[in-house]
Amino acid sequence: MAPLTMAVLLQPLLLAIALHELVLRRVEVDHLVLHGIAIYTAGFWILVQCIGFSDAFCLSVGFWSSLSIWTLLYRALWHPLKRFPGPFGAKLTKWWTTKKTWTTQWHMHRVHQAMHEKYGDYVRTGPREISIYDPAAIAPILGLSSKSPKGPFYDIMEDTLHMTRNQTFHKQRRRVWDNAMKSSLSHYAPRIEEFTDQFVTRLRNANGEPVQLLKCCSHYSYDVMSDLAFGKPMGFIKGEQSDVAESILKTLSDGLDAMGLIYHIPWFMNAISVLTSVAGPLKAWRDWSVLNMNERLALKSTRSDLVEHLIQNTPQTPEGKELLYGESRLIISAGSETTATALTFILVQLATHPSVMRSVRKEYRESKATYSCQRALPLLDAVVHESLRLWPSLFFLGQRVTPPEGVRIGSTFIPGNTIVQIQPFVINRDPRNFLDPDEFIPERWTTRPDLVINKDAFIPFSTGPYDCVGKRLAYMEMRSVIARIVDEFDIHLPDGFIQEDYWKKVKDHITAAAPPSQEMMFLKVVE
Missing domain, CATH: 1.10.340 (Endonuclease III; domain 1)
Known part of the structure; x- marks a missing residue:
C-alpha cells in the first residue's frame, strides 16, 4: 500500500x-x-x-x-524578468500592489515615484509586469509603429472602442469615431457653451457662499457627456436630475476606491465584472444606459452629434445594439470623471496662483470678439497643459503587452509577453524632461520653452493608435469653463487652505481623485 x-x-x-x-x-x-x-x-x-x-x-x-x-x-x-530590479513582494504577486495601495491610502503614484528613484527606469512591479519611467520607451511602446497590443485589463468589460483588445476591430471602429468627432464637434461647440452658461449661472446664484468645487465640475461633465451619449443631459447642473441619475452618479463615484484597489489585478476585476453585471449597482447602470440608448435610437434626430454618427455607422443588429449600449457607457464613464478632475485641479491652481488667473482673464477679455472653445488661447491652453502635466487625470496609462520577440529600448531588452505600463505622473516630474518639474509654471508652454527639455514626454491623453479619442472635446470643455469662470469671478479657497496638504491628498483610482474634504471654493464677482 x-x-x-x-x-x-x-x-x-x-x-x-x-x-x-x-x-x-x-x-x-x-x-x-x-x-x-x-x-x-x-x-x-x-x-x-x-x-x-x-x-x-x-x-x-x-x-x-x-x-x-x-x-x-x-x-x-x-522568470525571464528576474534580472529587473523591484520590490521582492511585487515580483511574487500583484496582491503586493493592492496591499500597497491600501496602506498608502491610494497613493501608488508616489510609490512609483519612489521606486523610480530607487531602482531606475525599468522596475519589475508584478510577476510579468514592468513599469517604465524612461521617456525613450514612449514611441516603441505606445507609438503608431508599436507592436505592443493592449493588456489583460481590457478584457474586464464588453468590447467597445476603448475596452477591446481586438486590433482589427479597434482600427475599424476608431475610424468611425474619428470621423464622427471631426464632423460633429464644430456643431457641438455651441452646446458646450450652453452647459457652461448653466454652470456659471449656478455659481452666480451661490451669491458668494462656498460651493463644492469637485461636485460642481462633476455635474457639469456628466451633463455634457450624457447629452453627447443620449441627446439629453442628466439635469445635474440645474438640479433637475432624476433619482435614478443621482444613484448612477453615486454608484460610479462611490466605486472608485474599490476600483483603485483591484485595478491592478485584471483577473479579479474580470471575475467581479461578470458577477456584478447580473445584479447590483452596475446592473442598474447598464439597464439605465440601455433604456436611454433605446430612446435615442427611436428618436428621429436631425442633430449632427457624435451618437448620430455612431448609430449611422453601426449595424442595426443585436450585436450592433450591444456595441452602442457599451459605447454610451464608455462616453459617460471615460469622459466625465477625467474632465471633472482636470477642471477641479485647474481651478485650484488658478486660486493658488492669482497672478496667473488675472492674466488668463485679461487674455480672454481681449479675445472675446473672436473667442471659440474650439480654438486655443495661448495662456489658457498653457495653464491647462501645465495642470495636466503636474496632475494628469490618469496617473497610469493603459497596459501594453510586448510582442513575442520582445522589445529593445536603448540598451534595455524587455522579454516578450511582458505587461508594460508607462507612468505619466512620474515622467512629467522627471528633471530630464522638464526643468523645475514640481513647479506650476504655465510659461514653459509659451514664453519659457527652455523649461521643456523633452516635449514628447507630455502625454496626458496617451499617444499612438490608442490615444484618447475625446481629447479635442475635453479641451473644448476646459477652455469654455475656465475662461468663463475667470472672466466673471475671482476664485478663493477657504481660510486655512494649505496647498501642499491638498496635493498630498490626491488619490489614484483608475482616475486621479481630488480630495473631497477640501473641495470648497469661494467666488467673488469681478468687474
Whole structure:
C-alpha cells in the first residue's frame, strides 16, 4: 500500500507542475478565472464521488499548495524578468500592489515615484509586469509603429472602442469615431457653451457662499457627456436630475476606491465584472444606459452629434445594439470623471496662483470678439497643459503587452509577453524632461520653452493608435469653463487652505481623485 499511497500523493504535485509549465506560463488566463473555477468545482465533485470527501480534500490541498509554491519559486528564481530590479513582494504577486495601495491610502503614484528613484527606469512591479519611467520607451511602446497590443485589463468589460483588445476591430471602429468627432464637434461647440452658461449661472446664484468645487465640475461633465451619449443631459447642473441619475452618479463615484484597489489585478476585476453585471449597482447602470440608448435610437434626430454618427455607422443588429449600449457607457464613464478632475485641479491652481488667473482673464477679455472653445488661447491652453502635466487625470496609462520577440529600448531588452505600463505622473516630474518639474509654471508652454527639455514626454491623453479619442472635446470643455469662470469671478479657497496638504491628498483610482474634504471654493464677482 505504501508505494501506491506515495504515488497518489505525488499526483497533485506533478499535476500542478504540468499545469504551470504547459498552460499558465504559456497562456494568458486572466479572462478565464470563472471558467477555471467551474472546471475545478466539477473535477472536485467527481473526485468526491470516487474517493470520498476527506481524501478529495487532501488531494485538493496538495494540488493548490504545490501549484502555489512552484509558481512563487518560478517567479522569484527562473522568470525571464528576474534580472529587473523591484520590490521582492511585487515580483511574487500583484496582491503586493493592492496591499500597497491600501496602506498608502491610494497613493501608488508616489510609490512609483519612489521606486523610480530607487531602482531606475525599468522596475519589475508584478510577476510579468514592468513599469517604465524612461521617456525613450514612449514611441516603441505606445507609438503608431508599436507592436505592443493592449493588456489583460481590457478584457474586464464588453468590447467597445476603448475596452477591446481586438486590433482589427479597434482600427475599424476608431475610424468611425474619428470621423464622427471631426464632423460633429464644430456643431457641438455651441452646446458646450450652453452647459457652461448653466454652470456659471449656478455659481452666480451661490451669491458668494462656498460651493463644492469637485461636485460642481462633476455635474457639469456628466451633463455634457450624457447629452453627447443620449441627446439629453442628466439635469445635474440645474438640479433637475432624476433619482435614478443621482444613484448612477453615486454608484460610479462611490466605486472608485474599490476600483483603485483591484485595478491592478485584471483577473479579479474580470471575475467581479461578470458577477456584478447580473445584479447590483452596475446592473442598474447598464439597464439605465440601455433604456436611454433605446430612446435615442427611436428618436428621429436631425442633430449632427457624435451618437448620430455612431448609430449611422453601426449595424442595426443585436450585436450592433450591444456595441452602442457599451459605447454610451464608455462616453459617460471615460469622459466625465477625467474632465471633472482636470477642471477641479485647474481651478485650484488658478486660486493658488492669482497672478496667473488675472492674466488668463485679461487674455480672454481681449479675445472675446473672436473667442471659440474650439480654438486655443495661448495662456489658457498653457495653464491647462501645465495642470495636466503636474496632475494628469490618469496617473497610469493603459497596459501594453510586448510582442513575442520582445522589445529593445536603448540598451534595455524587455522579454516578450511582458505587461508594460508607462507612468505619466512620474515622467512629467522627471528633471530630464522638464526643468523645475514640481513647479506650476504655465510659461514653459509659451514664453519659457527652455523649461521643456523633452516635449514628447507630455502625454496626458496617451499617444499612438490608442490615444484618447475625446481629447479635442475635453479641451473644448476646459477652455469654455475656465475662461468663463475667470472672466466673471475671482476664485478663493477657504481660510486655512494649505496647498501642499491638498496635493498630498490626491488619490489614484483608475482616475486621479481630488480630495473631497477640501473641495470648497469661494467666488467673488469681478468687474
